[in-house]
Amino acid sequence: MMSMPAPGSNSAPAGTPRRPGGATGRPARRRVIYLANPLGFAESGRHALGRIRAQLETLGVNVWEPFAECAGRTPRDIGRLCLEHIRESDGVFAVVNGNPPDEGVMVEIGYAFALGKPVFLFRDDIRTCADTPDYPLNLMIYAGLPDEWRDHWYTDIGEVADGKKALARWAGA
Numbered sequence: 001m002m003s004m005p006a007p008g009s010n011s012a013p014a015g016t017p018r019r020p021g022g023a024t025g026r027p028a029r030r031r032v033i034y035l036a037n038p039l040g041f042a043e044s045g046r047h048a049l050g051r052i053r054a055q056l057e058t059l060g061v062n063v064w065e066p067f068a069e070c071a072g073r074t075p076r077d078i079g080r081l082c083l084e085h086i087r088e089s090d091g092v093f094a095v096v097n098g099n100p101p102d103e104g105v106m107v108e109i110g111y112a113f114a115l116g117k118p119v120f121l122f123r124d125d126i127r128t129c130a131d132t133p134d135y136p137l138n139l140m141i142y143a144g145l146p147d148e149w150r151d152h153w154y155t156d157i158g159e160v161a162d163g164k165k166a167l168a169r170w171a172g173a
Contacts, residue, residue: 092118
């Protein structure tokens with residue numbers, strides 16, 4: 001299968017190695033992040049989705065977001081396209097609100113873990129959905145995160161572009 005850049009990006013395909021600008025005379029390729037989320041299903045969530053996307057873009061990454069990219073496609077085509085873009089993306093930013101969180105987002109996270117992709121989690125939902133006070137979600141989600149999982153955990157939209165957290169370091173911001 002031929003690797004393609006994320007829709008709307010001018011960057012090289014996600015599988016292309018990053019090169020430092022100047023080493024080849026070409027600028028470094030911008031990283032692509034897949035934005036796994038259920039927010040586009042409700043009008044009330046679309047505003048938050050736009051704010052999250054804008055915060056991610058301030059980090060200098062290209063964002064591939066299913067609700068923006070899959071309009072007019074059949075459900076099966078959407079699923080296949082999403083899996084393809086998780087494979088081609090450099091990382092996944094997942095909105096894990098809900099009790100339990102959206103099952104589609106959980107599948108996307110599991111797929112990203114299986115591929116060895118870095119995953120960053122956003123949850124501003126005040127409800128708990130875990131059997132232990134040690135972790136806010138199902139323990140299996142934390143099995144795929146680094147030991148310092150709190151560095152990959154975001155609870156406020158404004159925190160997404162925080163230069164002290166893992167996402168900003170990963171993005172090179």
